[in-house]
Amino acid sequence: MSNYETVTVETDLLILGGGMAACGAAVEASYWGKKHGIKVTLVDKAAMDRSGAVAMGLSAINMYVGLKDGANTVNDYVQYVRNDLMGIARDDLVANIARHVDGTVHLFEKWGLPIWKDEKGGYVHEGRWQLMISGESYKLIVAEAAKTALGKENIFERVFIVGPIMDGDRCAGAVGFSVRENKFYVFKAKATLLTLGGAVHVFKPRSMGEGLGRAWYPPWNAGSSTYFTLKAGAELTSQEVRFVPVRFKDAYGPVGAWFLLFKSRATNAFGGEYMVERKPELEKWGPYGKVKPIPANLRNYLGMLDENEGKGPLFMRTEEAINKIATSSGDEKAAKKKLKELDSEAWEDFLDMTISQALLWAATNTAPEEKSSEIGPTEPYFIGSHSGASGAWVSGPQDLAPPEYFWGYENMSTVKGLFMAGDASGANPHKFSSGSCTEGRLAGKSAIRFLVKEKPAMPKVDPAEMEKAKATILQPLKTYEENKGKSTDPNVNPHYILPKMFMLRLQKLMDEYAGGVSMRFTTTEPLLKRGLELLALLKEDAAKLGAKDVHDLMRAWENTHRMYQAEAHVRSILFRQETRWPGYYFRADKPKLDEENWKVFVNCRMDPKTENWELKKIPVKSTFA
Ligand code: SFD
Numbered sequence: 001m002s003n004y005e006t007v008t009v010e011t012d013l014l015i016l017g018g019g020m021a022a023c024g025a026a027v028e029a030s031y032w033g034k035k036h037g038i039k040v041t042l043v044d045k046a047a048m049d050r051s052g053a054v055a056m057g058l059s060a061i062n063m064y065v066g067l068k069d070g071a072n073t074v075n076d077y078v079q080y081v082r083n084d085l086m087g088i089a090r091d092d093l094v095a096n097i098a099r100h101v102d103g104t105v106h107l108f109e110k111w112g113l114p115i116w117k118d119e120k121g122g123y124v125h126e127g128r129w130q131l132m133i134s135g136e137s138y139k140l141i142v143a144e145a146a147k148t149a150l151g152k153e154n155i156f157e158r159v160f161i162v163g164p165i166m167d168g169d170r171c172a173g174a175v176g177f178s179v180r181e182n183k184f185y186v187f188k189a190k191a192t193l194l195t196l197g198g199a200v201h202v203f204k205p206r207s208m209g210e211g212l213g214r215a216w217y218p219p220w221n222a223g224s225s226t227y228f229t230l231k232a233g234a235e236l237t238s239q240e241v242r243f244v245p246v247r248f249k250d251a252y253g254p255v256g257a258w259f260l261l262f263k264s265r266a267t268n269a270f271g272g273e274y275m276v277e278r279k280p281e282l283e284k285w286g287p288y289g290k291v292k293p294i295p296a297n298l299r300n301y302l303g304m305l306d307e308n309e310g311k312g313p314l315f316m317r318t319e320e321a322i323n324k325i326a327t328s329s330g331d332e333k334a335a336k337k338k339l340k341e342l343d344s345e346a347w348e349d350f351l352d353m354t355i356s357q358a359l360l361w362a363a364t365n366t367a368p369e370e371k372s373s374e375i376g377p378t379e380p381y382f383i384g385s386h387s388g389a390s391g392a393w394v395s396g397p398q399d400l401a402p403p404e405y406f407w408g409y410e411n412m413s414t415v416k417g418l419f420m421a422g423d424a425s426g427a428n429p430h431k432f433s434s435g436s437c438t439e440g441r442l443a444g445k446s447a448i449r450f451l452v453k454e455k456p457a458m459p460k461v462d463p464a465e466m467e468k469a470k471a472t473i474l475q476p477l478k479t480y481e482e483n484k485g486k487s488t489d490p491n492v493n494p495h496y497i498l499p500k501m502f503m504l505r506l507q508k509l510m511d512e513y514a515g516g517v518s519m520r521f522t523t524t525e526p527l528l529k530r531g532l533e534l535l536a537l538l539k540e541d542a543a544k545l546g547a548k549d550v551h552d553l554m555r556a557w558e559n560t561h562r563m564y565q566a567e568a569h570v571r572s573i574l575f576r577q578e579t580r581w582p583g584y585y586f587r588a589d590k591p592k593l594d595e596e597n598w599k600v601f602v603n604c605r606m607d608p609k610t611e612n613w614e615l616k617k618i619p620v621k622s623t624f625a
């Protein structure tokens with residue numbers, strides 16, 4: 001530990017993360033920053049070319065409004081998102097992204113992203129809001145634009161960010177460590193933009209043993225955004241709104257292209273189409289049970305009801321969908337050609353995005369044109385960019401936000417000088433890759449506006465405080481080194497807990513007490529309170545984390561971040577006295593939707609010093625009808 005060098009970097013705007021939101025912020029902030037002599041620096045735990053959720057590529061852009069061709073309006077998108085989240089969404093933030101996202105997609109195309117075109121040269125739509133792409137290299141293309149805008153000297157890759165530096169109640173930057181060299185980093189900044197993604201593996205995954213690590217959302221997004229926001233004393237919102245996606249079983253292949261492009265049906269094991277047969281259930285869920293498309297969580301719930309009744313497993317009827325399209329022309333020769341085309345689209349959908357699904361098809365001799373595939377709800381994830389809504393509470397844009405939702409600079413949190421975008425910003429879901437990049441652009445420009453107008457001084461950071469932070473952050477290495485010899489097997493030692501064991505304990509706890517897969521996503525007040533008791537013990541044991549090397553050190557802090565995400569989630573579910581998203585979680589002791597008392601945001605904040613929590617209701621307001 002003594003051989004750890006401290007590297008101090010001073011900058012004006014610090015962008016944390018190198019994913020879709022960060023790349024958008026880098027391009028926009030560098031452009032406007034250059035006009036005002038403002039320095040922009042970016043830090044990523046991995047290599048930007050292949051980091052974050054889009055590392056493996058994507059096969060669709062899921063947010064494109066199509067304003068130019070008059071197909072849709074901003075308000076259409078606002079309504080779609082508000083209904084999908086059962087009434088709880090920030091219309092002002094959703095609209096702000098919706099009015100700019102098409103421009104971002106056109107930039108992607110200019111940068112070289114292949115977007116499928118129809119015979120008239122128009123974009124091929126997967127659905128009303130989704131475009132098909134050949135997106136294996138999507139992240140490389142977007143990262144290249146960001147790196148060019150920033151300049152190599154302003155990019156720090158392979159540096160893991162642990163938490164914020166505070167200068168009084170102002171965010172003054174961040175601390176972290178290299179995952180390649182013995183370097184501890186102090187980033188001092190006049191403004192900070194947090195885009196560290198969402199959280200995976202807080203709950204026990206369905207994958208285990210040889211498959212452990214297999215997930216839909218990337219396990220390398222470990223809740224660092226939530227931890228950073230809490231430790232800065234900023235407000236979070238919608239931490240109860242986890243996302244439980246329905247996915248092809250065991251390899252986590254997405255379903256959007258099958259439902260929307262291939263118009264595939266999903267049925268139970270007896271051929272029953274649960275989204276049709278269980279329509280009466282939708283009556284129970286207020287106005288949201290009547291909208292089209294059926295909200296994502298209710299789609300899940302209808303399938304879960306069939307499974308609970310022993311009608312599982314559920315299947316995506318790929319064979320039916322492909323053959324129906326192929327034979328639709330009635331011409332046998334054309335059908336053969338179409339079948340071949342559809343078959344390659346089916347495989348490309350996964351080869352461009354979730355390669356393991358294609359591997360599992362191969363490994364199980366599954367030809368989608370001949371055999372349907374099992375689907376099912378996965379373990380919960382925390383992502384503010386898909387059909388979940390967890391993230392920080394940020395200011396809206398002045399022209400769209402109700403007065404209560406605007407405090408100076410759009411996308412700024414409740415802590416001065418700290419901005420969020422992408423998964424890190426909450427209550428504005430359905431932004432996906434293109435919307436997250438767009439929100440990054442908006443937040444990047446807003447942070448530059450903040451720097452130009454407020455002219456904040458470089459924050460004061462006490463070197464002695466930084467040395468204390470360094471000791472705390474590197475402590476797991478010391479704990480392991482000092483105690484590893486006290487047992488015959490360093491993996492079994494009473495003096496420390498190893499990161500993987502810590503993670504498995506957290507996952508078991510969340511699965512059993514906070515409504516994970518084993519509990520069919522169901523929980524109650526007594527279960528949640530017991531879960532909090534066990535989380536408090538886990539937090540005590542976090543002080544005894546041991547790390548055998550710098551990789552383990554990153555794992556130790558990733559799991560600490562997951563633990564705080566877990567606590568924010570459990571406290572928020574406990575606070576909301578109803579069931580609003582039954583296909584995401586079900587409060588068996590509060591089984592109904594309560595529009596009268598609970599059509600609100602649930603916000604939470606933790607005092608960084610005392611770690612005391614406060615939770616509150618925030619009324620849902622909108623300037624949209
Ligand atoms: O259909 C630290 N997403 C899809 N979006 C689409 O537009 N189309 C699709 O087809 C999509 N599909 C999909 C999607 C995601 C995944 C994983 C799959 C399939 C398999 C969603 C988008 O990918 C998502 O909305 C955006 O990428 C979110 O952007 P952002 O910027 O909020 O998160 P990020 O890109 O993961 O970036 C996070 C960055 O932070 C870094 N990082 N760096 C330093 N220190 C730490 N402690 C850090 N922790 C994290 C990461 O390295 C990364 O650079 S479909 O299935 O939905």
Ligand code: AMP
Pocket residue numbers: 062127130245246254255256257259260293294296299387
């Ligand atoms: P997914 O593959 O589940 O990540 O979904 C990709 C996109 O398709 C998202 O915009 C979803 O909201 C949308 N989607 C998925 N399934 C359906 C469905 N059955 N009806 C309407 N939209 C859907």
